[in-house]
Amino acid sequence: MGTKMESTGIEGASEAQHSLESHEIEWSKVGIMRALIQREDPSAKEIDELMIRRFLRARDLDIEKASSLFLKYLSWRRAFVPNGSISASEIVNELAHNKMFMQGLDKMGRPIVVAFGGRHKPTKGSLDEFKRFVVYSLDKICARMPKGREKFVCIGDLEGWGFSNSDIHGYLAALSILQDCYPERLGKFFIVNPPYLFMTAWKVVYPFIDNKTKKKIIFVENKKLRPTLLSDIDESQLPDIYGGKLPLVPIQEC
Incomplete structure (x- = not known):
């Protein structure tokens, strides 16, 4: 019984560690992506990191694909919503x-x-x-x-x-x-x-x-x-x- 509980505890700790590592990897990619998109479009500096993370998640954390999608979004937003909002x-x-x-x-x-x-x-x-x-x-x-x-x-x-x-x-x-x-x-x-x-x-x-x-x-x-x-x-x-x-x-x- 003790061995089973210890094993469960180890598995839980392992899952928590894996989750923490995944979280850290995700946020490190957010930082890399921010640098990339700001270099291409300085207006991206006004964008919060949660938005960048959403685009990353939409492309399975592929920085290149997510950055391409995000830059298209910024260009679209400027053209389609020039006043910042639709009235x-x-x-x-x-x-x-x-x-x-x-x-x-x-x-x-x-x-x-x-x-x-x-x-x-x-x-x-x-x-x-x-x-x-x-x-x-x-x-x-x-x-x-x-x-x-x-x-x-x-x-x-x-x-x-x-x-x-x-x-x-x-x-x-x-x-x-x-x-x-x-x-x-x-x-x-x-x-x-x-x-x-x-x-x-x-x-x-x-x-x-x-x-x-x-x-x-x-x-x-x-x-x-x-x-x-x-x-x-x-x-x-x-x-x-x-x-x-x-x-x-x-x-x-x-």
């Missing part, structure tokens, strides 16, 4: 659809976002405006991150979704922005109330989703909706439309 006046059509909400935290302290796919009207706005809406929303979400948290949870509600809501170009643009410009921000993505028709669009989009993101996507059966959400979200934090206690707040009011 509500730039996305009037998108906000009018009232399709993105935020309220509450999951059991890990991550902000909860709810997006209604059936309210997306691609014919009422341009692709550029939709992309600005995506950036506006992600910036809002990131600004509301509690201290010590870097990821959010999204519930994609597809009730009422039909072909008039289908927007492959928009979905791919949003996916590209999320994966390439906000890496390691999505914690989990619940897809709820998906109609059979949606799978046609899903088959087109799925190959463009990177493997890390694919692992975070969960299709929820209608009959298991509430218990599935409650496994990650306390009732006090669950949106009231799913039987919880919190009313949804439009993203523009957050």
